[in-house]
Amino acid sequence: QKVEHYEIASYGTIAALAKQLGYKDALPLLLETLQEEKATDEKLTILAKSGGNAKAVQAA
Numbered sequence: 563q564k565v566e567h568y569e570i571a572s573y574g575t576i577a578a579l580a581k582q583l584g585y586k587d588a589l590p591l592l593l594e595t596l597q598e599e600k601a602t603d604e605k606l607t608i609l610a611k612s613g614g615n616a617k618a619v620q621a622a
């Protein structure tokens with residue numbers, strides 16, 4: 563999940579730069595990827611709150 567947060571920060575920054583620099587072709591894909599990273603982060607939050615991490619530790 564830490565990696566997802568780095569990815570969200572990175573894609574958010576790159577998307578903002580692309581917008582400011584007028585890179586209109588790149589912007590939609592960057593924003594789409596940013597949304598995918600946010601969705602993954604939300605899924606990992608749900609997993610962590612459901613006790614999934616504790617179950618994984620017990621299984622290891």
Ligand SMILES: [Fe+2]
Pocket residue numbers: 565566569599602
């Ligand atoms: Fe990711």
